[in-house]
Amino acid sequence: MRLYMVRHGETDWNKAKKVQGRADIPLNAYGRELAEKTAEGLRGIPFDLAYTSPLSRAKETAQIVLQGRKTPLIEEPRIQEICFGDYEGIVYRGEGLDPQSAEFVKFFDDTANYVPKGDGESVGQLMERVDGFLKALYQNPELQDKIILLSTHGAAVTAMKNCMKNEWSPAKFWQMGVPKNCAVTIVEVEGGIPKIIEEDKLYY
Template identity: 50%
Template sequence: MELYLIRHGETDYNKERKIQGSCDIPLNEYGRELARETAEGLKDIPFDVIFTSPLCRARETAEWIARGRQIPVYEDKRLQEICFGEYEGLCCGRKGYNIPDGGAFFDTFFFDTENYQTPPGGESFEDVISRTGAFLTELLQKKEYQDKTVLLSTHGCALKAILANIYHTPVAEFWGEGVHKNCAVTHLSVKGTEFQMIEEGKIYYTPRK
């Protein structure tokens, strides 16, 4: 199996540093531009099937890549972004920060993941690793996909959780080199249960300065 992972394009919440999580926020115009350019960059990759988070920002990103091809696109909730519960819609940027926790959310979520405190009604890192891991295990067990080229359209934290399952990354090291850019693409080659990283976080567009 050739396995590709993509983070969705930009949304207004990304731009405004608002917490998205399970909020169903659409791509903005720049996000659509990124998806179009990424689709062009991937046009020669012979995808056989696409699995996507049902959240519209990931679904639309997947649809841009599938456009003009006869590729089935399937939704799976296990590819959704981590849920932040009561904190969704609040600002986590240094300017405009309005999460009622004295700044602990931002610092622990990105820089001290071992001590991250799950917001009321939200998910933990372990929760997201567990459900994305269940999806990945199921995908790898399906014989019809073992020699196929598969794309997963997902989100920043969910994508890292998939990689955490593959590399058995401890929560303390969850982010590694950091969250992937919008529409960044990661390619792995899979033989049985063995994974080879071909390329991680590749972008097919020139980022705005």
């Protein structure tokens, strides 16, 4: 099994440094351009199937990458972005900072001490969610020889990479930094054991 895990293209909220999470923000023109360049870079990869987060920014990224193909695209809620609860929509960097931003930025800068707000998820809950999806994938006998696209989000794909590395400590969650929009991580899975071949590859 080979996995190509891609973070979605840019949105206006990415650009404005607004917390997205489950807020369903579409790609902007530049985000679609990044997805098109990524599609070109992946043109020679014969995807057998694809899973996407149900959020439109990930779904549209997958649709652009798969344009002109008949690859089945399956919505998978377990790879949608972490829920940030009451933090969603606030500006957390740059101009127009929200008063709550000091607490929120712990998610990036001091992850071990990040506390979810409202109905938000913890980093541990996110890790368990994506790990459940990955284990089901690894154990599916029908998928062992398949090439699979996963279209997802910054924190969700980071959680998946950490699960693959068996790195469960929130303090080390962002040790590789935040993946850029449309960054692609390529993973080989053999006998249920994942091995990251390339991490955060850009095609633009």
